[in-house]
Amino acid sequence: MSRIREAFSDKKAFIPFITCGDPDIETTEKIVLAAAENGADLIELGIPFSDPTAEGPVIMEADSRALEAGTTTDDVFLLTARLREKLAIPLVYMTYANVVFSYGTEKFAKKAAAAGIDGIILPDVPYEEKGDFEEAFAACGIDLISMIAPTSEDRIAMIAKEARGFLYIVSSLGVTGTRSSITTDIGAMTALIREHTDIPCAVGFGISTPEQARAMAALSDGAIVGSAIIKIIAKYGREAAPHVGEYVRAMAAAAHSA
Amino acid sequence: MTETNGRFGEYGGRYIPETLMNAVIELEEAYNFYKNDPAFNAELTELFDEYAGRPSRLYFAKKMTEDLGGAKIYLKREDLNHTGAHKINNVLGQALLAKKMGKTRLIAETGAGQHGVATATAAALLGMECVVFMGKVDCDRQALNVYKMKLLGAEVVPVTTGTATLKDAVSQAMREWTSRIADTHYCLGSVMGPHPFPTIVRDFQAVISREAREQILEKEGRLPDAVIACVGGGSNAIGSFYHFIPDEGVRLIGCEAAGRGIDTFETAATLNTGRVGIFHGMKSYFCQNEYGQIAPVYSISAGLDYPGIGPEHAYLHDIGRAEYVAVTDEEAVCAFEYLSRTEGIIPAIESAHALAHAVKIAPQMGKDRIIIVTVSGRGDKDCVSVARYRGEDLTES
Numbered sequence: 001m002s003r004i005r006e007a008f009s010d011k012k013a014f015i016p017f018i019t020c021g022d023p024d025i026e027t028t029e030k031i032v033l034a035a036a037e038n039g040a041d042l043i044e045l046g047i048p049f050s051d052p053t054a055e056g057p058v059i060m061e062a063d064s065r066a067l068e069a070g071t072t073t074d075d076v077f078l079l080t081a082r083l084r085e086k087l088a089i090p091l092v093y094m095t096y097a098n099v100v101f102s103y104g105t106e107k108f109a110k111k112a113a114a115a116g117i118d119g120i121i122l123p124d125v126p127y128e129e130k131g132d133f134e135e136a137f138a139a140c141g142i143d144l145i146s147m148i149a150p151t152s153e154d155r156i157a158m159i160a161k162e163a164r165g166f167l168y169i170v171s172s173l174g175v176t177g178t179r180s181s182i183t184t185d186i187g188a189m190t191a192l193i194r195e196h197t198d199i200p201c202a203v204g205f206g207i208s209t210p211e212q213a214r215a216m217a218a219l220s221d222g223a224i225v226g227s228a229i230i231k232i233i234a235k236y237g238r239e240a241a242p243h244v245g246e247y248v249r250a251m252a253a254a255a256h257s258a
Numbered sequence: 259m260t261e262t263n264g265r266f267g268e269y270g271g272r273y274i275p276e277t278l279m280n281a282v283i284e285l286e287e288a289y290n291f292y293k294n295d296p297a298f299n300a301e302l303t304e305l306f307d308e309y310a311g312r313p314s315r316l317y318f319a320k321k322m323t324e325d326l327g328g329a330k331i332y333l334k335r336e337d338l339n340h341t342g343a344h345k346i347n348n349v350l351g352q353a354l355l356a357k358k359m360g361k362t363r364l365i366a367e368t369g370a371g372q373h374g375v376a377t378a379t380a381a382a383l384l385g386m387e388c389v390v391f392m393g394k395v396d397c398d399r400q401a402l403n404v405y406k407m408k409l410l411g412a413e414v415v416p417v418t419t420g421t422a423t424l425k426d427a428v429s430q431a432m433r434e435w436t437s438r439i440a441d442t443h444y445c446l447g448s449v450m451g452p453h454p455f456p457t458i459v460r461d462f463q464a465v466i467s468r469e470a471r472e473q474i475l476e477k478e479g480r481l482p483d484a485v486i487a488c489v490g491g492g493s494n495a496i497g498s499f500y501h502f503i504p505d506e507g508v509r510l511i512g513c514e515a516a517g518r519g520i521d522t523f524e525t526a527a528t529l530n531t532g533r534v535g536i537f538h539g540m541k542s543y544f545c546q547n548e549y550g551q552i553a554p555v556y557s558i559s560a561g562l563d564y565p566g567i568g569p570e571h572a573y574l575h576d577i578g579r580a581e582y583v584a585v586t587d588e589e590a591v592c593a594f595e596y597l598s599r600t601e602g603i604i605p606a607i608e609s610a611h612a613l614a615h616a617v618k619i620a621p622q623m624g625k626d627r628i629i630i631v632t633v634s635g636r637g638d639k640d641c642v643s644v645a646r647y648r649g650e651d652l653t654e655s
Contacts, residue, residue, distance in 0.1 A: 049550075049551065050420070050551040050552045051420060051425065051426075051429050051537065051552050053275075053429045053432050053433060053538070054275045054433075054436070056433075057419075060419060067551060072549050073549050073550075097273050097536040097537075098535045098536045098537050098544070098546070098550040098552070099549065099550045099551075100550075101534075101535060101536045101541075101550065102533075102535050102546060102548075102549065102550025103549065103550060123275050123276075124273045124274060124275060124536070124539075125273060126272065126273075126274060126275070126276050126279050127276070127279075128271075128272060128279075129271055129272065129273055146276075147275070147276045148276065149275070149276045149277035149279075150277070151276075151277050151278075151279075151280050151281070151439060152276060152279070152280070153280060154280075155276075155279060155280065159276075170275075170276065170277060173277060173436060173437050173438070173439065174277075174433070174436050174437030174438075175433045175436060175437065
């Protein structure tokens with residue numbers, strides 16, 4: 001069983017997102033370890049991009065801070081390798097097409113695999129454009145994670161049939177960021193997805209409270225949280241690890257109880 | 259060329275979030291229907307002719323030709339269109355299409371403000387809501403256009419992220435579109451972004467070369483030796499080139515903004531300094547660093563201050579059908595002043611990049627040669643910043 005599959009095997013998963021290099025790579029390492037110790041089942045590592053068009057202001061600013069600190073893709077590979085020595089849970093990258101393409105897609109895939117990454121999410125690579133990326137990553141044993149949005153409708157079957165790793169369900173219209181309520185009928189979306197695949201589905205975008213995490217995990221196989229964690233990192237900077245750990249503990253408990 | 263699956267060679271595509279996929283597919287289907295619909299085309303032609311003032315003149319610049327002493331220079335006067343630039347051609351087409359699709363709200367990005375003003379104008383005319391995203395830096399250097407957009411009833415949202423210029427305005431408009439799709443059309447201003455935008459915008463702008471080709475045949479009885487246009491995203495250039503692409507004897511020359519020079523970091527000359535990447539929905543050339551981070555580009559011209567270029571230009575560049583040269587701020591400002599003095603025409607600083615190249619090559623060409631330069635817009639909006647460039651402060655008290 002793959003590490004990703006295993007993360008969803010006996011309970012609902014809690015998946016935190018952390019931007020690598022915000023405020024610096026050393027702090028990111030501590031934060032990821034704290035998240036893992038406190039119940040994270042899978043961790044999304046963001047590779048910063050100068051112009052992240054799917055992100056709201058919170059993650060945009062995290063990307064800016066990471067790039068200003070001099071973070072590069074090679075730094076992220078080194079960080080991943082160090083984390084992989086200490087962690088058994090799956091790690092997936094979240095970044096943008098140009099970060100991968102510009103590095104050389106095959107070269108990127110090989111380095112990521114050698115560092116111990118399990119999957120990658122590219123929000124600006126939809127189903128129709130995934131071919132070259134999926135091929136290069138699959139050759140290295142890395143799952144290119146597909147996304148399904150509230151507007152996907154007639155596209156759900158097509159995407160679900162070819163999905164690998166887990167499916168990322170985008171909870172709402174718009175960009176990443178916390179929301180007071182999620183109005184999409186997630187239950188109906190997961191039911192439709194289930195007709196075409198048995199791979200796990202996790203819901204992201206807009207989740208920040210334990211109640212939301214529990215509700216979204218109950219309707220799917222897991223909850224993904226990004227902006228709420230980035231806000232904690234923005235507030236505490238180099239001292240953020242224990243604060244993120246504490247937050248992850250509460251959120252993971254909520255998701256696991258769903 | 260005809261694009262296949264949204265690709266021009268390897269360039270183009272639709273690299274956008276899943277959330278927007280059905281929106282661009284719906285747009286493509288609607289466009290494929292209406293582009294062949296006689297009623298739609300009759301309505302658009304009437305707007306072009308009666309509202310925008312088409313066809314635009316192909317003016318023989320006699321004094322400029324005599325002064326330079328070489329090739330005959332004709333100016334394609336897109337600056338004489340309503341709202342003062344070629345941008346209105348695309349906007350009238352897209353706004354009409356959006357209206358047919360049942361959309362009630364237009365959003366747009368703008369650099370110099372010309373596309374924003376054109377979109378606000380079409381929205382006013384067709385009774386639609388309008389929100390324009392504009393980099394904070396551009397709002398400051400194009401204050402007159404900000405005022406015009408508000409006067410026309412549009413909301414102008416200053417974008418403060420990144421370099422606070424055109425690139426960031428595009429990103430913010432894309433983000434806005436993902437959050438509100440049902441009633442909203444993203445009226446993209448150039449031949450860029452995800453398919454079908456590069457094709458739609460090119461088709462609406464192709465009116466420039468359709469007219470120019472007929473006009474030059476009528477005036478000179480032959481095709482020109484060169485067509486010159488400025489290139490940011492590349493909409494007036496592709497519009498100026500399109501119907502000349504099959505005419506192999508016609509040189510097609512795009513003028514990129516070199517800013518302070520292509521050997522400096524303060525440049526926006528994408529094909530001269532960038533490399534292939536994927537950004538803003540398309541595969542094309544981009545100014546970027548070794549890790550694919552998009553470069554903070556610079557040009558005196560807010561309309562050319564963009565780190566990418568439309569995918570069809572990338573293709574024409576690679577196959578050698580069009581050539582792309584770099585023109586500095588200084589050269590553009592000199593051409594801005596030169597056309598004003600010589601022909602009594604104040605061109606947009608964007609268009610001045612194309613004029614600067616004509617000034618450079620016309621004297622090296624024989625008097626029996628013909629050049630068409632597209633004056634994509636008029637220069638009222640640029641007087642303050644050019645004066646500032648020359649050390650003069652025009653602030654009215």
